[in-house]
Amino acid sequence: MSESHTIIIGGGIMGLSIAWRLAREGQRVTLLERGEVGQAASRVAAGMLAASAEVGYEEFELYALCRESLRRWPSFAKQIEADSGLQVDYRSNGTLIVAHDRDAAVALQRGYDFQKEQGYPVEWLTKAETLDVEPFLSPRIVASVRASEDHAVDNRMVLKGLRKAAESFGTDILEHCEVEHIDLSGTGVTVRAKDGRTAEGSTVVISAGPWSRQFSGIKAEYLPPVRPVKGQILELRMERPFELTHVIRGAKAYLVPRSDNRLIVGATSEEMGFDVRKTAGGVYSVLDGAWEMVPGIYDLELVSVDVGLRPGSRDHQPIVGFCEDRRVFIATGHYRHGVILSAVTATEAASSIISGNDSAVFEYFTPKRFQGEAS
Ligand SMILES: Cc1cc2nc3c(=O)[nH]c(=O)nc-3n(C[C@H](O)[C@H](O)[C@H](O)COP(=O)(O)OP(=O)(O)OC[C@H]3O[C@@H](n4cnc5c(N)ncnc54)[C@H](O)[C@@H]3O)c2cc1C
Known part of the structure; x- marks a missing residue:
């Protein structure tokens, strides 16, 4: 029996957090990243841990998963801080979901009833009451x-x-190492990798974001059905x-304050393939939606x-778990929820890979639902 060694493809929040959880359990891990780690969607994200505000009210399983992950986040954050010596600015001030007009208030009421x-x-x-807790909101909000x-x-x-x-x-983190082939023979x-380098292990984790389908060598049905959904997002600087x-x-928009006075304002959601251009229309629509709620952003510096x-993914739910060939573990498809879901994904993925067992928490999100094995 060869020593267990996990090869992780992709160094976004999924790949890095699974690597960390495995390594802190004493497992041997090699992570291969095409560019530099932590530069793709995981860096661009707003960082909301929004179980309640983000998830649609038909998405029961996803809602439960987000809540479970949110429950794990405080200790997850503390462990990252303890293991790295870096602070992650965990903010527990809460979220205000704002209705800017009467129509929006009707939708807000429906969401509120579901959440209750x-x-x-x-x-x-x-x-x-709203203006009392956030005086910079528009006096027009309902x-x-x-x-x-x-x-x-x-x-x-x-x-x-x-x-x-x-x-x-x-x-072991290898950057500028673009994987193109996975051999299970x-x-x-x-x-x-494209440059000819190889890595051998007992398990491979595919966590390459929307690029997770682009590998040769393994059965096409193991390649998770993910696509890129473009998001444009802005950073402003808050000034007293x-x-x-x-x-x-x-x-139409959200605003996420950071403790260092940055204000993240997002985001568009566009079906544009792998296009990463910043567009006037994208910036306009985000600012317009944010300005409607918080007119005071008008004077802030656009950084x-x-x-x-x-x-x-095809059904907009995460794809996490072993394929039929249990040497292949998928961790992608987290769509709008990858930051919040990293806590539960990383801890469950690591314990599955170590034990060889499926995670009960991710039963509904198994890759096998696209592989003709699960309903
Ligand atoms: C504008 C925006 C705002 C968001 N806001 C939030 C939020 O507030 N809260 C939240 O929970 N989520 C949010 N998200 C979603 C979240 O960012 C994603 O779900 C999450 O970052 C996905 O992480 P990942 O590790 O799967 O993918 P990525 O971060 O895309 O990482 C994948 C990595 O794989 C690498 N890779 C690709 N192909 C290869 C290859 N062949 N070989 C080696 N490496 C490869 C890439 O270079 C990349 O580094 C937001 C996303 C966007 C775009």
Whole structure:
């Protein structure tokens, strides 16, 4: 029997967090990244840990998974900080889901009823109560829902922390190493990069975001059905007296304050293939939606515009678990929820790979649902 050794393809939040969890359990791990780790969607994301505000109200399983991950996040963040010595700006100030007009208030009420039914701790705030807690919101808003357990994190710091933590436990990270071929013909797994380098292990984790279908050598049905969903997002700089405490979400945009006065404003959702151009229309629509809720952003400095590609699966649910050939583990398709879901994905993926057992938490999200094995 060869020694267990996991080869991870892709160094986004999924690949890095699984590497860290495996390595801190004493497992041998090699992570191969096409560019530099932590530079794709995981860096561009807003960092919302929004179980309540983000998930649609028909998505029961996903909602439960997000809540489970949110429950794990405080200790996940503390462990990253302890293992790396870096702070990840975990903010527990909560989220305000804002209705900017009467139509939006009707939709907000429906969402609120669903969240209440699910036993989620949400609170209806009148216009006056809303303006009381966030004075920089527009006086035109109608009402809001406070989701006090929807938190936020600085995902860029999380990525730096994960890298440092994973390396401190011995993970080998190879950058500028683009994998193109996965060979399962022997007893283990051999992956080959474009430049001819190879890595051999006992398990391969495919966590290459929306590029997770682009490998030769393995059965086509193992390649997860993911596509890129483009998101344009902006960074503004908050200057006194302007201040936001909560994450603010509306129908057309969201605003996520960081402790260092950055304000992340997002995001478009565009079916544009692998196009990563920043467009005038994208910037306009994000600013317009945000300005409607928080007019004071008008005077803030625009620091940057970024583009990320969310890995969206065919049914918009994550794809996590072993393929029929249990040397292949998939961790992608997290779409709009990859940051929040990293805590539960990484911990469950690592324990599955170590034990060889499927995770009960991810039963509904198995890759086998696309491989003709599960209903
Ligand atoms: C604008 C925007 C805002 C978002 N906001 C939030 C949010 O607030 N909260 C939330 O939970 N989620 C959010 N998301 C979603 C979240 O960012 C993603 O779900 C998550 O980052 C996906 O992580 P990943 O590791 O699967 O993919 P990625 O971050 O895309 O990483 C995949 C990595 O694989 C590498 N790779 C690809 N092909 C190969 C290859 N052949 N060989 C080697 N390496 C390869 C890539 O270079 C990349 O580094 C947002 C996304 C966007 C775009």
